Amino acid sequence: xxxxxxxxxxxxxxxxxxxxxxxxxxxxxxxxxxxxxxxxxxxxxxxxxxxxxxxxxxxxxxxxxxxxxxxxxxxxxxxxxxxxxxxxxxxxxxxxxxxxxxxxxxxxxxxxxxxxxxxxxxxxxxxxxxxxxxxxxxxxxxxxxxxxxxxxxxxxxxxx
Amino acid sequence: xxxxxxxxxxxxxxxxxxxxxxxxxxxxxxxxxxxxxxxxxxxxxxxxxxxxxxxxxxxxxxxxxxxxxxxxxxxxxxxxxxxxxxxxxxxxxxxxxxxxxxxxxxxxxxxxxxxxxxxxxxxxxxxxxxxxxxxxxxxxxxxxxxxxxxxxxxxxxxxxxxxxxxxxxxxxxxxxxxxxxxxxxxxxxxxxxxxxxxxxxxxxxxxxxxxxxxxxxxxxxxxxxxxxxxxxxxxxxxxxxxxxxxxxxxxxxxxxxxxxxxxxxxxxxxxxxxxxxxxxxxxxxxxxxxxxxxxxxxxxxxxxxxxxxxxxxxxxxxxxxxxxxxxxxxxxxxxxxxxxxxxxxxxxxxxxxxxxxxxxxxxxxxxxxxxxxxxxxxxxxxxxxxxxxxxxxxxxxxxxxxxxxxxxxxxxxxxxxxxxxxxxxxxxxxxxxxxxxxxxxxxxxxxxxxxxxxxxxxxxxxxxxxxxxxxxxxxxxxxxxxxxxxxxxxxxxxxxxxxxxxxxxxxxxxxxxxxxxxxxxxxxxxxxxxxxxxxxxxxxxxxxxxxxxxxxxxxxxxxxxxxxxxxxxxxxxxxxxxxxxxxxxxxxxxxxxxxxxxxxxxxxxxxxxxxxxxxxxxxxxxxxxxxxxxxxxxxxxxxxxxxxxxxxxxxxxxxxxxxxxxxxxxxxxxxxxxxxxxxxxxxxxxxxxxxxxxxxxxxxxxxxxxxxxxxxxxxxxxxxxxxxxxxxxxxxxxxxxxxxxxxxxxxxxxxxxxxxxxxxxxxxxxxxxx
Numbered sequence: 001x002x003x004x005x006x007x008x009x010x011x012x013x014x015x016x017x018x019x020x021x022x023x024x025x026x027x028x029x030x031x032x033x034x035x036x037x038x039x040x041x042x043x044x045x046x047x048x049x050x051x052x053x054x055x056x057x058x059x060x061x062x063x064x065x066x067x068x069x070x071x072x073x074x075x076x077x078x079x080x081x082x083x084x085x086x087x088x089x090x091x092x093x094x095x096x097x098x099x100x101x102x103x104x105x106x107x108x109x110x111x112x113x114x115x116x117x118x119x120x121x122x123x124x125x126x127x128x129x130x131x132x133x134x135x136x137x138x139x140x141x142x143x144x145x146x147x148x149x150x151x152x153x154x155x156x157x158x159x160x
Numbered sequence: 161x162x163x164x165x166x167x168x169x170x171x172x173x174x175x176x177x178x179x180x181x182x183x184x185x186x187x188x189x190x191x192x193x194x195x196x197x198x199x200x201x202x203x204x205x206x207x208x209x210x211x212x213x214x215x216x217x218x219x220x221x222x223x224x225x226x227x228x229x230x231x232x233x234x235x236x237x238x239x240x241x242x243x244x245x246x247x248x249x250x251x252x253x254x255x256x257x258x259x260x261x262x263x264x265x266x267x268x269x270x271x272x273x274x275x276x277x278x279x280x281x282x283x284x285x286x287x288x289x290x291x292x293x294x295x296x297x298x299x300x301x302x303x304x305x306x307x308x309x310x311x312x313x314x315x316x317x318x319x320x321x322x323x324x325x326x327x328x329x330x331x332x333x334x335x336x337x338x339x340x341x342x343x344x345x346x347x348x349x350x351x352x353x354x355x356x357x358x359x360x361x362x363x364x365x366x367x368x369x370x371x372x373x374x375x376x377x378x379x380x381x382x383x384x385x386x387x388x389x390x391x392x393x394x395x396x397x398x399x400x401x402x403x404x405x406x407x408x409x410x411x412x413x414x415x416x417x418x419x420x421x422x423x424x425x426x427x428x429x430x431x432x433x434x435x436x437x438x439x440x441x442x443x444x445x446x447x448x449x450x451x452x453x454x455x456x457x458x459x460x461x462x463x464x465x466x467x468x469x470x471x472x473x474x475x476x477x478x479x480x481x482x483x484x485x486x487x488x489x490x491x492x493x494x495x496x497x498x499x500x501x502x503x504x505x506x507x508x509x510x511x512x513x514x515x516x517x518x519x520x521x522x523x524x525x526x527x528x529x530x531x532x533x534x535x536x537x538x539x540x541x542x543x544x545x546x547x548x549x550x551x552x553x554x555x556x557x558x559x560x561x562x563x564x565x566x567x568x569x570x571x572x573x574x575x576x577x578x579x580x581x582x583x584x585x586x587x588x589x590x591x592x593x594x595x596x597x598x599x600x601x602x603x604x605x606x607x608x609x610x611x612x613x614x615x616x617x618x619x620x621x622x623x624x625x626x627x628x629x630x631x632x633x634x635x636x637x638x639x640x641x642x643x644x645x646x647x648x649x650x651x652x653x654x655x656x657x658x659x660x661x662x663x664x665x666x667x668x669x670x671x672x673x674x675x676x677x678x679x680x681x682x683x684x685x686x687x688x689x690x691x692x693x694x695x696x697x698x699x700x701x702x703x704x705x706x707x708x709x710x711x712x713x714x715x716x717x718x719x720x721x722x723x724x725x726x727x728x729x730x731x732x733x734x735x736x737x738x739x740x741x742x743x744x745x746x747x748x749x750x751x752x753x754x755x756x757x758x759x760x761x762x763x764x765x766x767x768x769x770x771x772x773x774x775x776x777x778x779x780x781x782x783x784x785x786x787x788x789x790x791x792x793x794x795x796x797x798x799x800x801x802x803x804x805x806x807x808x809x810x811x812x813x814x815x816x817x818x819x820x821x822x823x824x825x826x827x828x829x830x831x832x833x834x835x836x837x838x839x840x841x842x843x844x845x846x847x848x849x850x851x852x853x854x855x856x857x858x859x860x861x862x863x864x865x866x867x868x869x870x871x872x873x874x875x876x877x878x879x880x881x882x883x884x885x886x887x888x889x890x891x892x893x894x895x896x897x898x899x900x901x902x903x904x905x906x907x908x909x910x911x912x913x914x915x916x917x918x919x920x921x922x923x924x925x926x927x928x929x930x
Contacts, residue, residue: 023290037200038193040434042384043466047851050384078193091191095183098816101658101824103190104197104385104434125864133860136851138382138435139658140820141827142859 009070011036012080020067027051029067030077038078038107042136049135052108053077059115061134078107081114089155090114090148099148101139108135113149121157125150177669178879181816182676184662190432197432198388198404203459206390207236208289209452211462212282212296213472214274217308217538217844218323221272221281221301228298229284234291237455238299239448240282241271245420261417263507267541268418268447274303275323275506276540277845278471280444285452285460308538308844312480312501315347315535323347323506323536332513334589347536349508352516354530354588362495362527366486370564371497373482374556376911378475378503378838381545382828382856385434386469391449392459399426399450404433406440407694409653412686414443419450429685430655437828438544439474441694470849474543475838477502477510481556483519491570491578495527496520500553502534505541510534511549514630517588518890519553521628522598522782523561523579528588538844544696546825547629547886551832551893555911558625558894563907572624572898573611577602597808597872598782601626604870610786610804619791620801621903626784627890631883632697633778636704637690640668640711642767646754648674648715651684653692654704658824658885659817663701664708666813667879671712673739673753690772698781698883701813702874706773709878714769719756722763726751779874779882783807785826785895791903796919798834798900803892804866810874810882822888823865829892831857837912 004019011034018033027044030036030053039062042050046061053062054076081088090110093099100106109132116123116131123131128149129142137145154160189195226238244265270279282299286292309315309323322345332339332352339350363369389403399421405411408428416423433440445462452460464472482499498519504510516532565575580598587593605611605624615622639651650668654660665679692707693699720731723741727734727749735742741756743749760767788801805822812818835855839848848854873880897908906921 021288021290031200032202035202036193037196037202040197040385041199041463042386042434043851045466045850045852048384048466082192087188087191094191095187098181098184098659098814098820100187100190101817101820102383102385102433102435103186103195104383104432106190107193110191129859129862133858136384136856136858138384138437138828138856139824141823141857141865142862143823143865144816144820146859146864 005068007068007071009072010074012077022068024067025063026065026067026070027062030062036077036079040104040107042104049108049112050105052111052135054111054115059112076111078111081110088114089152090117093148093152093155097144097148097151099140099144105135105137109137109145117153117156121153123153175670175879177666177676178811178813179815181814182662182666184659185665185681186656186661195432197385197434199463201390201402201431201461203390203392206459206461207285207287207456208292209283209285209449209460209462210289210292210296211280211468212299213468214270214277214279214281216274216303216305217277218306219274219303220306221270221274222304223302224282225300226282228300229295232291232295232298234287235284235295236287236458237285237452238282239451239455241269243451244269244418247417247420261414264414264443265418265447267507268444276538278468278540279506280472283448283452283462285456309347310538310840310844312478312503312535312537315537316501316533320347323538327536349504349534349536352513352532354516354528356586356588356590357527359495359497359527359529363486365488366494367489368564368567369484369486370560370567371482371484372560372563372909374559374909375480376552376555377478378539379832379836380470380475380854381437381439383435383437383439386464386466387440387445387473388461388463389445389449390459390461391446391453393450393454397425400429401426401446401450402429402431403446404431404440406433406436406655406657406696408655408686409691410441410694411443411446415446415450418447427685427687430683433655433657436657437546438548438696441696442474442543444473466851467849470854471846472540475540476545476548477504477512477542477552479503479552481552483556483560485560485564487564487568489568491568491575493523493525493579496525498530498557500532502549503537503539503542504534505537505539507541508534508536510542511544514549515553518550518628518630519557520588522576522581522626524581524585530588546828546889550629550890551829554625554627554890555893555897558891559897559907559909562898562901573602573606576626594777595872595875596780596782597870600870600872601782601784601806601808604806604868605784605786608786608804608868610802610866615788617790619793619903620788621899621901622788623895623897623899623902624784624786625891625894625898626782627887628780628782629698629887629890630780631778632699633703633775634693634697634699635772635774636692636707637770637772638704638707638711639689639770640715640768642715642757642760644758644760646757647678647680648672650679650681650708651689652681652704652708653684653689654700655683655695657695658820659814660695660700660704663813663817664704667705668708668712670879671709672715673736690770698885702779702877702881702883703773703775705881706775706877707771710771710773711769714771715767718767718769719753722756722760723751725763775876777876779810779876781808781882781887783887783891785829785891787892787895787899789896789899789903791900791918793904793922796915796922798896798913798918800830800863802863804868805888806868806870807884807888808870808872808882809884810877811871811880812869813881815869818869818884819867821884822867825886825888826865826892827857827862829889830862830896832911833893833896833913835912835914
């Protein structure tokens with residue numbers, strides 16, 4: 001059995017330390033070591049986007065990142081999207097537009113869409129469809145998700 | 161929470177809550193990541209387990225040696241089929257499929273033979289998933305490899321290798337029955353026939369007859385959450401299972417039967433479920449996790465990998481079909497003959513009966529002959545998938561019909577309307593339809609802006625197809641507890657896969673004059689609520705809705721009794737309007753729901769009610785897909801330009817979630833039409849067992865999916881509700897095929913209509929000089 005690795009990182013604004021094995025993915029560390037189970041595993045090979053997190057400002061599939069690689073990095077997971085003041089416009093919009101059915105893909109979609117709206121709050125339908133093509137949803141057919149992101153974009157840029 | 165009120169139709173004016181779009185009660189936990197799904201269970205001391213699965217599609221197991229795995233540090237238990245009790249064949253009702261515990265046990269852990277690549281053989285529980293995985297690889301299995309049978313027509317041949325040495329063909333008279341044993345040993349598990357009128361006479365009166373062959377291959381439900389189960393078998397014999405399934409009672413009953421223990425010793429706690437579409441009705445992991453827990457004395461969690469989900473859980477059937485339809489010049493269909501052979505995978509039980517019953521359902525045809533065969537293959541055992549068995553049949557029927565309309569020179573929608581079924585027309589089993597919305601759906605298509613807007617451009621085409629699904633009824637239970645502040649809690653046994661908490665709560669709220677937000681819906685475990693069937697068969701908003709309505713009516717009666725006590729009158733003399741109880745004797749005597757709730761401890765104690773449903777009159781559903789495509793002649797790629805889903809929903813309880821079902825089913829159908837397939841190599845290995853290679857539709861592959869809700873009320877539900885979950889997947893494949901024909905003149909008769917297949921058909925067309 002290998003010696004565990006000590007990792008120091010910032011998760012959802014909190015300085016966080018954990019011990020992991022060299023073979024553990026960041027997804028495993030978040031879920032099994034830190035108990036942040038809002039980030040979901042759908043495929044464990046980077047094809048579904050259910051484990052999307054924001055790592056130093058970029059969205060990544062956390063199943064494709066080793067836990068040890070998080071050393072010194074800043075992580076945002078779905079648990080850090082809402083604040084004490086309330087839900088993020090995307091979360092509110094997903095609820096109002098019924099943009100989720102089973103909800104297993106929802107955390108990944110919201111984390112991915114949040115990164116888009118921070119750069120391009122006026123992203124149009126095609127841009128959103130392109131940006132979210134790495135996140136699979138099997139329930140909705142994407143229609144209501146796209147509408148929810150368009151709607152949240154309007155809120156983020158103050159048009160609604 | 162906010163409520164958006166929107167009143168689409170005149171008939172809905174009588175409702176206050178039904179037809180509105182409140183935010184779902186469980187939404188917050190899903191947009192914040194707080195909700196816990198199957199794999200999110202963490203228990204003190206919990207072990208992690210992994211399965212060993214067969215590398216061969218067909219082989220005899222000669223020997224299993226688990227000693228090296230057991231010796232690995234960190235390993236706490238290893239199980240194989242030897243740890244399972246010997247049980248009898250005794251089918252249990254799983255709603256859309258019959259479950260045989262012996263088969264389920266054999267599928268969960270193979271004993272003497274492996275029947276598909278990925279068939280589970282053993283499981284290991286260890287202190288980490290990585291150790292469990294290492295240990296599983298240390299299990300040594302000696303195989304005698306046999307020739308696999310992968311194709312339905314090959315499997316039906318007389319000299320085909322036998323998958324089950326003792327399987328005999330049954331002649332089935334009625335769906336969901338075992339039928340008469342013919343004693344003939346083959347890979348054909350059953351033959352089912354429907355016959356009405358005289359087909360030879362019918363075809364002799366036809367001016368044009370079209371007969372075509374169709375093939376489809378297995379496709380997977382594709383839920384994003386892999387199967388997961390956590391079990392804790394306590395020393396006193398009580399077994400608790402935390403799992404994300406489509407029905408906690410189904411998992412409890414299957415697990416108890418497989419393990420040979422009383423149902424009272426098993427408690428199933430429903431976790432949130434990340435999609436199912438029929439694939440999470442049967443048990444795979446629960447009895448295995450239980451056995452490991454018993455051996456290790458600790459809780460055990462098993463989570464499948466995506467590869468295991470593809471290789472080890474239910475796809476739906478691939479098929480071979482032959483469809484022959486004849487009609488007169490005036491557009492009247494005179495006869496139809498339909499042959500269907502569906503692959504069941506490793507054990508009998510394909511949904512071919514539904515395909516046989518429902519493929520021709522939208523049409524009134526007096527002379528019909530349908531032969532349906534259930535055939536075992538060395539594929540994973542098929543599981544239900546959204547309107548199981550019907551999309552394949554509709555692909556054949558609706559494509560044949562489109563060609564027939566073309567040959568007759570009749571506009572396809574006119575042709576369909578000429579032959580559309582109405583109330584009282586007989587189904588292929590001779591039983592007349594009740595209230596149906598077939599004509600209404602077809603009229604809605606003709607009047608829709610999508611249909612009325614011409615489609616311009618080269619290589620572009622438009623297609624339409626109808627779909628039918630019988631919907632499920634089954635039993636559900638609900639309990640309502642009134643709180644002293646006038647809110648209520650609603651406990652049901654129906655797991656919520658896509659908004660049924662809110663849809664059922666809205667029905668209780670409607671009865672009690674409450675807002676949807678005044679109801680707190682909870683999904684109870686199997687010890688907390690009455691027996692409830694699966695969330696499947698499009699039955700939850702319908703049947704669990706009826707249970708909730710019935711419980712709410714009881715609450716209303718109890719409240720009227722409390723008011724009658726106070727006013728010294730009879731409960732019959734009290735009316736309930738707009739949330740207020742009013743005495744007919746003295747209209748000044750008025751008490752609101754909240755006031756009676758506030759005083760309930762003084763007027764007789766807590767007000768609670770439990771009710772169960774057992775509906776007899778299930779509302780069936782018609783639907784249609786209208787689609788525009790563009791075919792790239794260079795690459796063979798088909799792009800969906802526009803799609804509209806039409807569906808008779810009876811009464812839309814929460815229109816947003818009804819639209820969501822219509823859109824989701826349509827897109828699964830588009831995936832089935834264009835991309836998705838189990839691609840097997842000759843040795844029976846699925847060569848594309850990842851999401852990347854299986855290629856379900858992404859957001860970029862699709863346009864907006866428009867919806868047209870049609871409401872022909874179901875007389876079997878107090879508010880007219882029909883099931884809405886499944887029928888939307890039935891029509892898309894044929895609609896896309898018909899659109900491709902309209903665009904470039906080729907008839908695609910095999911699924912998927914992937915770029916390579918489309919190119920091949922275009923090449924043939926060019927060679928034929930058409």
